[in-house]
Amino acid sequence: MAIGFLSTAMGRITVCGVLVLLAPASLHGDEPSPVRTESTKLRALLTEATRQSPTISALVDRIRASNVIAHIECQHFQSFILKGRTFFLSAKATVRYVRVQIDCMQSRQELVEIIGHELQHVSEIAAAADVVDRRSFAHLLNAIGRPNGGAENEGYETEAALLAEEQVGREVTGRGGSSTQLVRLTGLTDTPSH
Ligand SMILES: [Zn+2]
Numbered sequence: 001m002a003i004g005f006l007s008t009a010m011g012r013i014t015v016c017g018v019l020v021l022l023a024p025a026s027l028h029g030d031e032p033s034p035v036r037t038e039s040t041k042l043r044a045l046l047t048e049a050t051r052q053s054p055t056i057s058a059l060v061d062r063i064r065a066s067n068v069i070a071h072i073e074c075q076h077f078q079s080f081i082l083k084g085r086t087f088f089l090s091a092k093a094t095v096r097y098v099r100v101q102i103d104c105m106q107s108r109q110e111l112v113e114i115i116g117h118e119l120q121h122v123s124e125i126a127a128a129a130d131v132v133d134r135r136s137f138a139h140l141l142n143a144i145g146r147p148n149g150g151a152e153n154e155g156y157e158t159e160a161a162l163l164a165e166e167q168v169g170r171e172v173t174g175r176g177g178s179s180t181q182l183v184r185l186t187g188l189t190d191t192p193s194h
Helices: 039-054 055-065 108-127 132-142 159-172
Strands: 006-009 035-037 068-074 082-092 096-102
Touching: 035 039, 039 055, 039 068, 039 108, 039 159, 055 108, 055 159, 068 108, 082 108, 082 132, 096 108, 108 132, 108 159
Parallel strands: 035 068, 068 096
Antiparallel strands: 006 082, 082 096
């Protein structure tokens, strides 16, 4: 059972993304990135978004300064309103693994915004060194997040993630993001329901 942040958009029909196995992405030359993906689409997008968005660049640096490694993957969600989610995966002695799943069948603008949103969640985990398992992650969610949408324990959201998404939207387009369309679900979930 994993616990996650969920991000959703009302009215979107999703199609399963295609995963292409490649070497983990590196956003800073040969230096291993703490934000990794096996998706060619996400890899290119991450590189470009990190260059275009100071917010995303700062979030990657913040994650890099921690012992968190985030893997981002395209994911088909059964829920058509779900856009992305972040959940704690596992912890070893010197590294903690976080997984981010994103509905890749969105516009580039939406994808960059939701990446910024989810990377903020990753940075929240990175900043909480005591998050090492499901229980401690749940404690963090209760401390910094608020239940949002759906049934109890289905999700948590943080204001910082919403702000990060809006900020990324402004940085990439020079105007406001598309977050006004979004309905957020956050919080506690079981393993992906798909
Ligand atoms: Zn969120």
